[in-house]
Amino acid sequence: MEFLTECNKCGKCKETCPGYQAFLKESFSPRGRLRLAKALQEKEILYDESLKKRFFSCLLCGSCETSCPLNINITSILYRARTESKKTLLQYLFKYFSLYPHIFFSILSILNRFDKFMSIINLPYFNRISSLEIKPQSNSLQVHSKVKPAGRIAIFLGCTSKYLIPSITEALIYILNWLNYEVIVPKQHCCGAPLLSAGFEKEAKNLAIKNLEVYKSFNIDGILTPCPTCAHFIGDVYKELIGEKLKVLKLADLFREKDREIxxxxxxxxxxxxxxxxxxxxxxxxxxxxxxxxxxxxxxxxxxxxxxxxxxxxxxxxxxxxxxxxxxxxxxxxxxxxxxxxxxxxxxxxxxxxxxxxxxxxxxxxxxxxxxxxxxx
The missing domain is CATH 3.40.50 (Rossmann fold)
Structure with missing residues (x-):
């Protein structure tokens, strides 16, 4: 593990960290976690449950990196630290959710019809998610054509958009067609964010390669996603994981290019x-x-x-x-x-x-x- 950093312990990261503000303990701050990661690498401490709690209490929001004067990639260090953790049942649930989201949401949509069974599962937040209306979608290729398109754009949905809020996808397709773009919605896989956050780096790399193969098989101008987490992953994080990324477009840029008034x-x-x-x-x-x-x-x-x-x-x-x-x-x-x-x-x-x-x-x-x-x- 390579955790050593050039952190000068200035503490600017603490000012913006939502995790630190929730726990109000130094060991739950970005600075504290970096110190613990370094101590772990130098074998000053052991990887126990208390240490694991500190590493996994980070929301991976990136606010610490934005405020860090040395531009330390803190989330990447924590991803690697999580990879070394002893995996729990919940982590494996996140693993299989990422690998098979369609099956996961289909099962969840069936289970949430049985209130007594769901009450047995001791995961309150999981139960609340299951109370939402789950709408399993077709995972086959969709093409929304235009007669003389200005270009071709593929959509990367993200699991939340695909299974819980499909109206976002419908809105994106409508807007892109209005801008005279042909829209392709390929067979969807998870971006891999849940995998990496749960400590499954190898599986996240494999999923990144699979997504690259899918989207590179189309002649497209780029990819649009309604999810900033997916955008960050298929762009920045993929580059770190496998040395290659997908070209991510921004909706505001497309409107500027077309200059259509409304x-x-x-x-x-x-x-x-x-x-x-x-x-x-x-x-x-x-x-x-x-x-x-x-x-x-x-x-x-x-x-x-x-x-x-x-x-x-x-x-x-x-x-x-x-x-x-x-x-x-x-x-x-x-x-x-x-x-x-x-x-x-x-x-x-x-x-x-x-x-x-x-x-x-x-x-x-x-x-x-x-x-x-x-x-x-």
Missing amino acids: SGQYKGNAFFHISCHTSNYVKDSDDILSLLQKFGYNAQKKTGCCGFGGLFSFLFEKQSMDILRKKVLEYEKADMIISSCPNCIIQFKLAMKNKKIVHYAEAIEKILKGAKNGRAF
Whole structure:
């Protein structure tokens, strides 16, 4: 294991770390975890359950890397540290979820019909996810053609969009067709983020290679994904894992290239929730906000973690809910919450069932369809 870093212990990472703010202990801060990783490498300490808890309590949000003056790739160090852990049942569940998401969600959609059985499973957050409407989708190739397309774009759905919020996919396809692009939705695999976060690096590499083979087999201009975690993975993380990545496009750039104007107006109080991966890795929040404003959404820009963090929500449910409650209070006055991340949307839907919460692609689609039908939104 190569964990040694040039951390100068300045502590700037602690100011923005949602994990540290939830636990308020030095060993749960990015700086503390780096020190523990170094001590582990130098055999000053053993890899026990207490140490594992520190490594897995990171939400992998990237805020520490954004604030680090030395640009230390802290999440990569923690990925490697997690790979060395003794695997638990929950970690293996994440492994098979990543490898076989279609089977996983199909089984979950059956099990959630049996309340007594689900109550036996001692995974509260898992039970809440299962209470959502699961919509198993076809995994076959889809092509949405145009007569004289300006180009061809493939969509990488992400598991949340594919199985829990398919309306995001429908919105993206509608928008891309409106921009005169032919749209391809290949057979979908997980991006591999749950695999790597659970400590299965080898399996994550294999999945990355499989995704590369699928998307490189098409003659496309690039890939669009509604999930910033997927965008970060199939771009940045794939490059680290296997030395090659997929070309990820941004919706705002496509609108700029086409320069198609549309008028619309949303008169309610909208908040634009910027996800951690959008803010810290993809870095297109300002472009998305400008696009929303162009389509009539005078949305207030909001940052800060929702508390999801993938595996974090299952391992540290109390802390996940504590982080979420702060955002719920902050968003009380919003008529609509627009997010850049499907996983944030799911997290908010669990806590704010009566609030309108949509992906920015869905918000734009509403305006486009309203304009087409001569209606105001």
